[in-house]
Amino acid sequence: MNHIPLRFGSIGDTVAWVQQVLGDIGYPIAERTGQFDVSTLRTVIAFQKAHNLPPDGVVEANTWMIIERYAAAKSQNTERLPNAEPPVAASPLALTQNPIVRRPSGWVKV
Numbered sequence: 001m002n003h004i005p006l007r008f009g010s011i012g013d014t015v016a017w018v019q020q021v022l023g024d025i026g027y028p029i030a031e032r033t034g035q036f037d038v039s040t041l042r043t044v045i046a047f048q049k050a051h052n053l054p055p056d057g058v059v060e061a062n063t064w065m066i067i068e069r070y071a072a073a074k075s076q077n078t079e080r081l082p083n084a085e086p087p088v089a090a091s092p093l094a095l096t097q098n099p100i101v102r103r104p105s106g107w108v109k110v
Contacts, residue, residue, distance in 0.1 A: 006059040010036040
């Protein structure tokens with residue numbers, strides 16, 4: 001698909017969709033407002049770095065392609081997502097390495 005590049009200052013439903021997808025795959029988005037703000041810029045740069053793309057913060061053709069792959073995989077309920085893992089802090093595995101759970105007696109490390 002051919003998309004208009006999104007960058008800092010862009011607004012609209014397409015920005016909100018990108019924010020939604022990035023949030024769904026584990027990249028932190030402060031708010032999904034449809035405004036390409038500083039939080040979105042930082043998240044796009046982190047996504048680009050994780051996927052060996054130039055970390056310029058612009059959602060252009062290559063960034064679009066990978067984001068759309070994630071969206072397609074999610075819509076098909078596919079467990080294996082394309083080519084890169086989300087940041088370690090957002091990885092489901094990171095949550096199981098030293099899980100802390102709440103028990104009636106309080107919070108405990110499992």
